[in-house]
Structures are given as C-alpha cells and as structure tokens.
Amino acid sequence: MRPLLESAREKLRRRKVVAVMSGKGGVGKSVVAALAALAKPGSALVDLDLEGASAPRLFGLSGRLHEISKEGIEPLEVGGVKVFSLGGIVGDRYVVLPGYGQAGAVEALLAFAKLGDSDPVVVDMPPGMGEELLALSRITDFLPVLVTTPSKASYGVVKHLAEYLAEIGKKPAAVVLNMAYVDCGGSRIYPFGRGEDARRLAESFGAPLYELPIDPSLEDYVGRIHEYRGPIAYVVRQMVEGL
Ligand SMILES: Nc1ncnc2c1ncn2[C@@H]1O[C@H](COP(=O)(O)OP(=O)(O)OP(=O)(O)O)[C@@H](O)[C@H]1O
Numbered sequence: 001m002r003p004l005l006e007s008a009r010e011k012l013r014r015r016k017v018v019a020v021m022s023g024k025g026g027v028g029k030s031v032v033a034a035l036a037a038l039a040k041p042g043s044a045l046v047d048l049d050l051e052g053a054s055a056p057r058l059f060g061l062s063g064r065l066h067e068i069s070k071e072g073i074e075p076l077e078v079g080g081v082k083v084f085s086l087g088g089i090v091g092d093r094y095v096v097l098p099g100y101g102q103a104g105a106v107e108a109l110l111a112f113a114k115l116g117d118s119d120p121v122v123v124d125m126p127p128g129m130g131e132e133l134l135a136l137s138r139i140t141d142f143l144p145v146l147v148t149t150p151s152k153a154s155y156g157v158v159k160h161l162a163e164y165l166a167e168i169g170k171k172p173a174a175v176v177l178n179m180a181y182v183d184c185g186g187s188r189i190y191p192f193g194r195g196e197d198a199r200r201l202a203e204s205f206g207a208p209l210y211e212l213p214i215d216p217s218l219e220d221y222v223g224r225i226h227e228y229r230g231p232i233a234y235v236v237r238q239m240v241e242g243l
C-alpha cells in the first residue's frame with residue numbers, strides 16, 4: 001500500500017488529464033500547456049517541472065507560494081485556471097532529488113492539490129523521459145500531447161517518446177509542431193522546413209498535427225500569458241477542443 005500514490009490516483013480518477021510533453025527541452029511545452037489550460041474555463045494546470053517552475057513565470061506568479069493546510073494545497077488562480085506548481089512550494093530555491101524523491105514530489109503534489117471540480121487537468125511535463133513521466137504513468141491514464149519543433153534534434157527525441165508511449169499502450173492524442181512558420185503579411189515562411197517528419201509521425205499514430213507559428217509578441221506576455229490572444233492561443237484552443 002502506497003498512500004500517496006493511492007490518493008493521487010483517487011484525485012485524478014474520472015478527470016481528463018492532458019499531459020504536455022516532449023522529451024526535448026525548450027520546444028514550447030510550458031507555453032502550450034498554459035494556453036491549453038486557459039482555453040477551457042475550469043481547467044487546472046499542474047507544473048511538474050521541479051527545476052523550471054515555468055507556469056509561475058508565465059502567469060506572473062513567481063515568488064508566490066501555495067498556502068498549504070491540513071485540507072491540502074491551495075491553487076494560485078489566474079485567468080480562471082487553478083495553477084499548481086512545485087516551484088510554488090519550494091520557492092526560489094533549487095531542489096535536487098533522487099528518482100524516488102521526484103516520484104514522491106509528483107505524487108504528493110497531485111495527492112494534495114485542491115483541484116475542486118477542475119477538469120481537464122493539464123500537466124506541464126519537464127524535459128526528458130525521466131521519473132516524472134514514470135510517476136505520472138503510475139497515477140493516471142493521461143492523454144499525451146507531444147510538442148516538437150521542426151528541428152531534427154527535437155523530432156528525434158519526440159519520436160523516441162512516441163515509441164516509448166506506444167510500448168506502454170498509449171498513443172499521442174495530438175502532435176504540436178511549434179515554431180513551424182512565421183507569418184509575413186499573410187504568407188507563411190517555413191524557416192526550418194515543412195516538418196514532414198513530425199507530420200509522418202502524427203499520421204503513423206493517427207494523431208492530429210497542429211502547427212504553431214513563431215510569434216515574436218509572445219515574449220511580451222511572459223508574466224501575463226492569460227492576456228495573450230494571438231495566433232498560438234487560437235490553434236491551441238482548436239487542439240484542446242479536439243481532445
Ligand atoms: N511559437 C512560439 N513563438 C515565439 N516564442 C516561443 C514560441 N514557443 C515558445 N516560445 C518561447 O520559447 C521559450 C521556451 O518555451 P517553453 O518554456 O514553453 O519551452 P519548454 O519546452 O517548456 O522548455 P523546458 O524544457 O525548459 O520546460 C520561451 O521563452 C517561450 O516564450
């Protein structure tokens with residue numbers, strides 16, 4: 001009997017869990033996860049990046065800590081989204097954990113998060129295929145959203161992740177090709193190629209592919225992502241509706 005694992009399982013039972021992942025770092029997972037949560041009122045966003053704490057940075061919550069009581073972990077609410085983050089517990093400190101410690105942190109955050117009636121629960125995964133992914137797999141039957149860029153380096157890692165997911169009986173619910181093109185006065189420029197590899201990968205798993213543009217204005221919204229209404233939000237909303 002593992003009480004934390006059991007409580008985390010119970011907490012997520014009967015909720016749709018969307019896990020935004022990639023294997024690769026810096027490809028836009030946190031942006032996609034934040035906009036996915038914002039796309040549906042009543043969503044929760046759970047940031048499982050122990051080192052990065054991206055969700056607080058994107059929503060302007062850095063430095064704010066979760067209130068923790070006997071009842072559980074209070075969310076930080078922004079833009080109609082209940083945000084939970086390991087960064088909101090440890091604050092501005094670094095955390096180095098062995099594998100079992102990472103699993104424990106994931107289980108504890110989900111077990112004690114006061115999710116209320118939040119649905120769906122969007123999970124922002126850290127880069128890599130490490131303990132957080134294994135821990136989440138033990139807890140819930142999530143819908144994987146795979147994020148890649150058109151670069152060969154990113155695609156190679158995402159392909160491995162898709163293969164691993166297939167091995168554990170899951171297929172991508174969607175593939176997101178981020179930073180695919182730049183919109184230049186109505187015509188699209190594809191600076192890194194057309195992303196054929198990602199398209200084939202999505203097709204091979206029967207998953208829809210969503211292309212996101214490079215939007216230079218996005219950087220202005222770091223800290224207030226809930227106010228962003230640009231083209232990336234528009235496509236991510238379509239993706240969420242398709243899940
Ligand atoms: N489509 C885009 N257009 C412009 N900037 C983008 C786009 N997608 C992501 N970015 C920027 O790229 C950077 C990395 O994005 P993000 O933090 O979402 O990546 P990540 O995959 O979550 O990274 P990590 O692996 O560190 O968690 C951020 O500064 C973000 O604002």
Ligand SMILES: [Mg+2]
Pocket residue numbers: 029030031049052054124125126
């Ligand atoms: Mg991130």
